Amino acid sequence: MTILEVCQLIENxxxxxxxxxxxxxxxxxxxxxxxxAMSVGAIFWFDLRAMGVNxxxxxxxxxxxxxxxxxxxxxxxxxxxxVLLFWxxxxxxxxxxxxxxxxxxxxxAVLNAMYFNVKTARGIAAWDANPVxxxxxxxxxxxxxxxxxxxxxxxxxxAYTF
Amino acid sequence: xxxxxxxWAEMSWWGTFVRESTMGxxxxxxxxxxxxxxxxxxxxxxxxxxxxxxxxxxxxSQVGRDFRKWTLAGLVLxxxxxxxxxxxxxxxxxxxxxxxxxxxxLAVAIVFHFSLWEWVIRKDDAPAxxxxxxxxxxxxxxxxxxxxxxxxxxx
Numbered sequence: 001m002t003i004l005e006v007c008q009l010i011e012n013x014x015x016x017x018x019x020x021x022x023x024x025x026x027x028x029x030x031x032x033x034x035x036x037a038m039s040v041g042a043i044f045w046f047d048l049r050a051m052g053v054n055x056x057x058x059x060x061x062x063x064x065x066x067x068x069x070x071x072x073x074x075x076x077x078x079x080x081x082x083v084l085l086f087w088x089x090x091x092x093x094x095x096x097x098x099x100x101x102x103x104x105x106x107x108x109a110v111l112n113a114m115y116f117n118v119k120t121a122r123g124i125a126a127w128d129a130n131p132v133x134x135x136x137x138x139x140x141x142x143x144x145x146x147x148x149x150x151x152x153x154x155x156x157x158x159a160y161t162f
Numbered sequence: 163x164x165x166x167x168x169x170w171a172e173m174s175w176w177g178t179f180v181r182e183s184t185m186g187x188x189x190x191x192x193x194x195x196x197x198x199x200x201x202x203x204x205x206x207x208x209x210x211x212x213x214x215x216x217x218x219x220x221x222x223s224q225v226g227r228d229f230r231k232w233t234l235a236g237l238v239l240x241x242x243x244x245x246x247x248x249x250x251x252x253x254x255x256x257x258x259x260x261x262x263x264x265x266x267x268l269a270v271a272i273v274f275h276f277s278l279w280e281w282v283i284r285k286d287d288a289p290a291x292x293x294x295x296x297x298x299x300x301x302x303x304x305x306x307x308x309x310x311x312x313x314x315x316x317x
Contacts, residue, residue, distance in 0.1 A: 026316035030309045033195070034202070037308065041203015048232070055228045058220065066216040067207060152199060153192045159315075160188040 003094065010090035019088040032081035036155070039074025040148045042067050050141030052132030059128045060137070089162070098158040105150035112147065116140045168252040177249035187250050193243035198308055200236025204229045205304045208283060209297035214290070222293070226283030237275070244311075260317040264310035271303035 010016055019025065048054035049063045086093055093099040120136055127133045171177050180186040208229045210216045217225050248255050255261040282288050282296040 026313050027309075029315075030312040033198075033312050034305055034308050037195075037199045037202040038206050041199050041206060044200065044203055045207055045229075045232075054232065058217070070207070070210065070216070149196065152195050156192045156195050157188055160185075160191075 004091060007090035007094040010087055011092065013087070016087045016090065019084055025088070028081055028084055032078060032085055035074050035077035035081060036152065039071050039078055040152065042071040042074060043148060044145060046071070047141040047144045050133060050144075051138045052130075056131035060133060061124055061128050092162055093158070096158055096161055098154040098161055102151050102154035102158065105147045105154060109144055109147035109151065112140055112143050116144075165256060168256040171249040171252040174249060176246070177252060180246055180250035187247060190243045190246040190250070194240055194247065194311075197236045197239030197241075197243060198311075201233055201240055202236075202304055202308060204233030204236060205300050208233070209301050212282065212293040212297035214293075221286045222282075222288070223284050223286050230283070255314065258314050258317060260310050260313035264307055264314065267303060267306045267310060271307055274299060274303060 019028070022028075045054065046063055046067060049056075049058065049060055055063055116137075120140055127137065132138070172181075180190060207216065208226065211218075211222060211225045278296055279300055282293060288296075
């Protein structure tokens with residue numbers, strides 16, 4: 001069975017159909033967009049600190065500690081609503097080029113965050129309080145913003161190419 | 163009045179240009195979402211500070227200074243891209259109840275933002291109840307604008 005056939009099964013399932021045909025589908029869509037704004041919005045502020053552009057007088061680790069819980073909360077909501085939206089349009093999404101770009105950008109953003117946590121943040125004590133962190137940290141911040149902007153743009157363009 | 167403004171916008175060179183370009187409307191909606199992400203992210207985190215949930219070791223006015231510039235940038239981006247989308251298909255928006263509700267909430271949100279919100283985030287001695295009320299109202303209004311904006315596609 002191909003991936004497309006699996007996606008067709010998901011889309012045509014009873015749950016997929018009932019989500020698609022529900023009168024509350026727009027609310028699911030709205031919740032997805034708002035949780036994205038909440039989580040990516042929070043990431044953006046951390047990235048600005050990592051880039052040394054904003055909140056320069058607050059430790060990088062402190063900014064992360066304060067907002068990470070809310071960021072992950074937004075992510076969980078975004079993920080759940082995203083899965084439900086995918087359920088309703090699995091095959092259509094799978095065939096859509098912007099859906100694939102969105103996933104690629106999201107994957108790269110997550111890899112960047114993992115690399116930052118595992119490698120870059122290891123020596124954080126040396127630059128935690130620096131108003132402008134070292135180039136590697138700033139590049140990670142810029143890369144994160146670009147990738148998440150890509151996720152937003154591709155996600156929005158998906159709606160126009162269904 | 164609203165009908166003639168909508169007709170004028172849709173027939174304007176800008177509305178026609180966006181409507182007739184292949185990706186004009188879609189690109190405007192991407193920039194609207196960029197603006198909303200900046201705006202809602204900033205409002206959300208600043209409201210958490212007003213609730214006393216994050217960055218409590220720094221004063222409200224200090225945190226407010228950090229958030230003001232980028233949040234305003236998000237608002238400006240949304241206020242440029244939003245009307246661009248509207249101009250392209252103003253007559254369809256004219257018939258949408260969700261659009262009119264969004265505009266009403268937006269008008270209240272903008273007045274609130276440049277009055278009570280700006281006043282409270284500059285003051286370090288505002289009562290906790292007023293801070294919490296301001297944060298809650300900001301979330302309600304701005305996220306309400308976002309929800310209604312999304313609803314336009316359906317109603």
